[in-house]
Amino acid sequence: MWSGLGYYRRARMLLKAAQFVASQYQGVLPQTAAELRLLPGVGAYTAAAVASIAHGEPVAVVDGNVERVLCRMKGWGAAAPVRRKIEELAACLVSPRRPGASTRR
Numbered sequence: 001m002w003s004g005l006g007y008y009r010r011a012r013m014l015l016k017a018a019q020f021v022a023s024q025y026q027g028v029l030p031q032t033a034a035e036l037r038l039l040p041g042v043g044a045y046t047a048a049a050v051a052s053i054a055h056g057e058p059v060a061v062v063d064g065n066v067e068r069v070l071c072r073m074k075g076w077g078a079a080a081p082v083r084r085k086i087e088e089l090a091a092c093l094v095s096p097r098r099p100g101a102s103t104r105r
Contacts, residue, residue, distance in 0.1 A: 013041025031055040053100035060090035 017039040030036050036047035051057040067086050076082045
């Protein structure tokens with residue numbers, strides 16, 4: 001029933017990432033977003049989320065919802081190539097003291 005949902009690929013990539021961490025990092029998971037991005041199957045969003053929440057790195061976690069909100073705030077059109085501008089703006093909005101903290105109370 002879960003065929004076609006990408007779980008097999010995720011499982012293969014998780015295994016590759018675990019093997020990479022074991023061989024390249026002596027079994028210790030990297031802590032920075034830049035290092036986490038080197039792991040097979042780890043993208044920008046996951047790397048930023050783990051580094052920010054688990055390790056306190058002040059790095060912005062940008063997904064489609066963040067993109068839409070920031071584009072609306074700045075009046076940037078959806079067709080414009082603004083990904084880099086969105087990431088720069090999001091980085092400015094991250095709390096350096098509590099980067100992984102939720103804004104919900």
